[in-house]
Every structure is written in C-alpha cells, then in structure tokens.
Amino acid sequence: MSEQISAGKLFRRVIDAEKPLQIVGTINAYCAILAEKAGHRAIYLSGAGVANASFGLPDLGIISRSDVLEEVRRITGASPLPLLVDIDTGWGEEFGIDRTIKEMIRAGAAAVHLEDQVEPKRCGHRPNKSIVSTGRMVDRIKAAVDARSDGDLMIMARTDALATAGLDAAVERAALYVEAGAESIFAEGVTDLAMYRRFADAVDVPLLANMTEFGKTPYYTKEQFAAQGVAMVLYPLSAFRAMSRAALEVYETILRAGTQEPVVAAMQPREELYELLHYYDYERKLDRLSSRDGVESGEGREKR
Ligand SMILES: C[C@](O)(C(=O)O)[C@H](CC(=O)O)C(=O)O
Ligand SMILES: [Mg+2]
Numbered sequence: 510m511s512e513q514i515s516a517g518k519l520f521r522r523v524i525d526a527e528k529p530l531q532i533v534g535t536i537n538a539y540c541a542i543l544a545e546k547a548g549h550r551a552i553y554l555s556g557a558g559v560a561n562a563s564f565g566l567p568d569l570g571i572i573s574r575s576d577v578l579e580e581v582r583r584i585t586g587a588s589p590l591p592l593l594v595d596i597d598t599g600w601g602e603e604f605g606i607d608r609t610i611k612e613m614i615r616a617g618a619a620a621v622h623l624e625d626q627v628e629p630k631r632c633g634h635r636p637n638k639s640i641v642s643t644g645r646m647v648d649r650i651k652a653a654v655d656a657r658s659d660g661d662l663m664i665m666a667r668t669d670a671l672a673t674a675g676l677d678a679a680v681e682r683a684a685l686y687v688e689a690g691a692e693s694i695f696a697e698g699v700t701d702l703a704m705y706r707r708f709a710d711a712v713d714v715p716l717l718a719n720m721t722e723f724g725k726t727p728y729y730t731k732e733q734f735a736a737q738g739v740a741m742v743l744y745p746l747s748a749f750r751a752m753s754r755a756a757l758e759v760y761e762t763i764l765r766a767g768t769q770e771p772v773v774a775a776m777q778p779r780e781e782l783y784e785l786l787h788y789y790d791y792e793r794k795l796d797r798l799s800s801r802d803g804v805e806s807g808e809g810r811e812k813r
Contacts, residue, residue: 515619515660515661516585516591516592516617516618516619516661516662517591517619517620517660517661517662517663518661519591519619520551520591520593520619520620520663521661521663523550523551523591524551524693524715524740524741526550527550528735528740529718529731529734529735529739529740529741529742530550530551530740530741530742531549531551531731531741531742531744532549532551532552532553532593532717532741532742532743532744533549533551533552533553533744533747533748534552534553534554534555534558534743534744534745534746534747534748534749535552535553535554535584535588535592535748536554536555536558536559536562536563536580536746536748536749536752537562537563537580537583537584538583538584538586538587538588539587539785540748540749541584541587541588541590541592542587542588542785542786543748543785544588544590544748545588545589545590546785549590550590550591551590551591551592551593551619551741552584552588552590552591552592552593553592553593553594553595553743553744553745554577554580554581554584554592554593554594554595555595555745555746555749556568556572556577556595556596556597557595557632557745557746558745558746558749559572559576559577559580559595560572561746561749562749563576563580564576567632568631568632569629569630569631569632570597570598570628570629570630570631571629573600574596574600574605574608574609574612577594577595577596578612578613578616581594581613581616581617581618582616582617585616585617585618586617591619591620592617592618592619592620593618593619593620593621593622593663593665593743594613594618594620594621594622595621595622595745596609596613596621596622596623597623597624597626597630598623598624598626598627598628598630598649599623599649599652599653602645602648602649602652603648603652604652606623606649606652606653606656607652607655607656608656609621609653609656610652610653610656610657610662610664611656613662614657614660614662618662619661619662619663620662620663620664620665620693621653621662621663621664621665622665622666622667622695622717623649623650623653623664623665623666623667624666624667624668624669624695624697625640625641625643625645625646625649625666625667625668625669625670625682625686626638626639626640626641626669627639627640627641633667633669633672633697633698633719633724634698634721634723634724634725634726636672638669638672638673639673640668640669640670640673640674643681643682643685646666646668646682646686647685647686647689650664650666650686650689650690650691651689651690653690654689654690654691663692663693664690664691664692664693665691665692665693665694665695665717666683666686666687666689666691666693666694666695667694667695667696667697668682668683668686668694668695668696668697669697669698670682671696671697671698671699671700671704672697672698672725676704676707679696679708680707680708680711681711683696683708683711683712684711684712687712687713687714691714692714692715693714693715693716693717693740693741694708694712694714694715694716694717695717695719695743696708696716696717696718696719697719698719698724698725698726699718699719699725699726700725700726700727701727702727702729702733702734702737703737705718705734705737705738705739706737706738708738709737709738709739710738715740715741716738716739716740716741717739717740717741717742717743718734718739718741718742718743719743719745720734720742720743720744721743721744721745721746721747722746722747722750755775758772758775759772759775759776
C-alpha cells in the first residue's frame with residue numbers, strides 16, 4: 510500500500526528529489542492527467558491560464574478566488590501530482606488572504622504563490638506594474654503563514670520588484686519575505702541568467718524561475734538554471750499556448766477544407782483518451798452496477 514502524505518509534503522519531497530524541479534502548467538484536469546502521463550512530478554495552475562482559458566479574459570486581476578478554487582478542486586480531484594497555485598495578490602489583505610489560504614488547503618493545493626503587486630495586478634511580463642511597500646507584502650505573507658497554522662501548504666512569495674525597483678531592491682525584498690515566513694521565492698520578470706544567482710545567494714529557501722514564453726526571460730535550460738542555484742523551473746502556459754494554436758488550426762481547417770481529415774493525424778485518438786481516463790473500467794463498473802431496470806429497450810447497447 511502506498512504511503513499517504515499531504516500534498517504539501519509531497520511537493521517538498523519532489524523539490525528535494527529533482528534539481529531543478531520542472532513544474533508545468535495544467536489549465537484543467539485533463540492537462541494534469543497528461544502531465545502525469547508524460548512523467549512530470551509537479552503541476553501548476555496559472556492565474557493567466559484560468560483567466561484566459563476558462564473565462565476568455567486577460568490576466569489583469571479580473572478573476573476571483575472562487576474561480577481559481579473551482580479549477581484547483583477539479584485538478585486535485587483528477588491528479589495525484591502536487592499542485593502549485595497562482596493566488597495573485599491573495600484576493601484581499603489580512604482576512605482575504607486568510608480565507609484564500611484556508612480554502613486552498615481544503616481544495617488540495619500543495620503550494621501557493623502570493624505576489625507583491627498592487628491590486629489589480631498585471632501580468633509579470635508586461636509594463637506598468639506597481640508594487641506595494643515591503644511592509645505591506647510582509648503583512649500579506651504573515652497573514653498567509655498564520656492562516657496555514659501548522660499545515661503543510663508551502664507559501665511561496667513572488668516578487669515583481671525587479672521591473673519597478675531594480676535587482677538590489679528585489680533581492681532585498683526576497684530576503685525580507687523569507688524572514689516573514691515565506692518558504693520559497695518566485696523571482697518574476699528576470700531578464701538575465703546571472704540574476705538568479707543573486708536571489709539564490711540571498712535566501713536559503715528554494716528559488717523558482719518562471720520560464721514563460723514570449724516574456725522578459727530569455728530561454729534557458731534546466732541545467733543553466735540549476736547552475737545558478739534555481740530549485741524550480743516553471744513553464745506556466747507552454748501547453749496552453751500550443752493547444753491554442755492547434756485548436757485554431759483545426760477550426761480553420763474544418764471551414765477551409767470542408768472536412769477535418771487533413772488534421773486528424775494531429776489528434777489524440779479516442780483509444781488514447783479512453784486509456785488515460787480509465788474509460789473501460791468505468792464502463793465495466795456501469796455494466797456491473799446497472800440492472801438497466803426501467804430502460805424500455807436495449808437500443809444502442811451493443812451485445813457483448
Ligand atoms: C506565471 C503567471 O503569473 C501566470 O499566471 O501563469 C504569468 C505567466 C505569463 O503571463 O506568461 C506571469 O508571469 O505573470
Ligand atoms: Mg499569474
């Protein structure tokens with residue numbers, strides 16, 4: 510029998526085991542299943558992903574705590590992988606953050622990242638961001654740590670200070686956030702590999718690098734990140750961006766060609782989908798449980 514450990518403990522364990530730990534964005538429950546199938550050991554729910562994919566909205570602080578929680582529950586219900594959740598600015602200050610942390614634990618999150626932007630927040634890789642004072646962010650972190658009490662949820666502090674206040678100030682903030690109780694640091698909008706070393710040297714907790722595409726951070730490999738002391742590398746929207754391109758291509762092809770045949774080869778076959786969902790197990794269970802009493806005819810039901 511496999512040992513039952515909390516999501517937070519599992520997350521800490523995989524951080525220790527993989528150097529660096531690659532964390533991939535899964536915008537929904539099925540993506541979480543796919544990430545597990547590929548062999549990943551930790552997954553991420555992106556705030557941008559929820560806004561973009563579930564609501565068709567930009568990542569500008571429009572989505573709510575409940576919107577994100579709903580996705581967290583769906584994902585943790587479908588996947589055993591530890592889930593890092595983007596909680597933006599926490600949706601409120603002391604009591605708002607308290608509620609967010611408690612609900613995230615109930616929903617099965619392994620870790621959350623809380624950022625030092627003002628509300629409404631902006632994407633970390635876009636201009637005109639503003640941050641709250643160091644003191645305000647320290648209060649946010651304290652509220653989060655207090656809400657978690659003695660639980661295992663990992664509280665990660667994200668700093669967006671690099672773009673607005675420079676490297677020295679961002680590194681200094683990171684150290685103060687750790688002092689306030691943050692157990693890991695998310696350095697946002699980093700523009701050069703060597704900057705990670707500065708963060709890593711200033712804090713003695715795991716450091717996360719956000720390897721998002723088309724942003725401020727050039728593409729680096731996991732080996733390059735590891736050499737700078739980075740413990741976790743995040744790919745928040747990589748699959749979502751690829752899925753979006755693929756979907757557009759299919760929609761256009763159906764109109765243009767009058768059939769989907771040119772793109773069928775790019776599709777996941779029904780068989781593979783069903784295997785990942787354990788479809789046949791469900792079907793067998795249904796056959797066992799359902800007497801089909803009250804069903805007038807067996808029409809459409811294949812004889813086995
Ligand atoms: C990590 C992030 O917060 C997210 O919501 O996924 C975004 C990612 C992106 O917009 O590329 C961010 O970096 O702000
Ligand atoms: Mg985000």
